[in-house]
Amino acid sequence: MQGAYKVLFFIPSLFSLVVGAMLFTWILNPVSGPIAYLMKSLGMTMPNWSNSGILAITVICFITNWKVFGYNFILLLTGLGSIPANIIDAAKIDGIPKWKLIWNVILPMNRGIAIYVLILTIVQGLQYVFTPINVITTGGPYYGSSNIIYQTYLNAFVLYKTGTSSALAIVTFIVFLVLLFIEIRFVEGKAKNYA
Template structure:
């Protein structure tokens, strides 16, 4: 009986110590995550411009106006297009490149890793201005080369459809290196014996990639998949702000930039808060779907 009581006291003491270590992190989350979230939900039911001393309660009117506004659906379509392009450039492309450098071209791995990772340490503002000069349709290097070849370069920042692709490329320039290094680590962690056995059996390289490397490095792949969606949309805010400001005619805007535009440019704080909550709910739904259907097929060693 005394041993049980001593054991329960020890567990209780260890539990309190554990909560003591967790408490600072919980306080940081409460101040910088939970409070802003609850306050955003609160503001979404009010009409306020951040200047008036009194907030006017409007109930669900902000949400109703949000779903009635055609701009909402245009912005969401742009957001999905950004996600598709970023996943292709920052998730699929690094995977293929990491496989090639790991099992096909093994020389110069250090050079390639350094070259691809270097843009990750450069400010995205600097990168946006650099690409704005490179892709200048009149005096940029690309325009000069195109003029020499007799080709006309379109004004990409004023062309709907093309502007999203170029902004995604600028963001990829910043994000690609980090994703490549992480995926490269996951791919090189695949046992070499399995790859050699497949090669002895004359298994084609594309089957080795899809049937062996991709499943056995899927834990890393899912991490990059999620981070590409979350961080990619955050990073792409910078080139939009620096170069297009959402134009032409909101063709380059996305959900995150539109929330900023409504809140801090037009001062529609309640409407912007409602838009932010709807965007967060959509991302939560995507995350639940990912954990429900994708996480089941993840391979974790040991």
């Protein structure tokens, strides 16, 4: 049964982000989408989320999370499965409460994988959010749904401001270097200590 859940959660990561963005654009269409029809039957109206910066960012975040959730879920589940059963059994025999078992045993033993998933999520978020922004909002309204990666692309290939684009690319590179340092320091370093 666990394998079926893994497959079910992993399926969205197989879809292209363009397909996901188009699918969610149709589902969340404020005029003719299924959610708009459902809300209309309940006597409510769906807001035009593409004209609001905060709602557009929320939808884009939802699409990106839909894409990366399954892969990260599998990684975290694998980390939980790698905890030796005898440690958990010994804690249960000693009568340790479940919250202490989670806080003092399970979370510290999964710290490396949790940091790895956090860094991977940040990197994927910066990369993957480009496609929904480009397909759905093109950074609008008034660049309210834009991010640093999309601004780099916009300045380089649309506005031809290569200096601004280069500066944004360098800032992005520094962010990725910091994330790489954190990953090497906390994840790779812990792996060497266990070896």
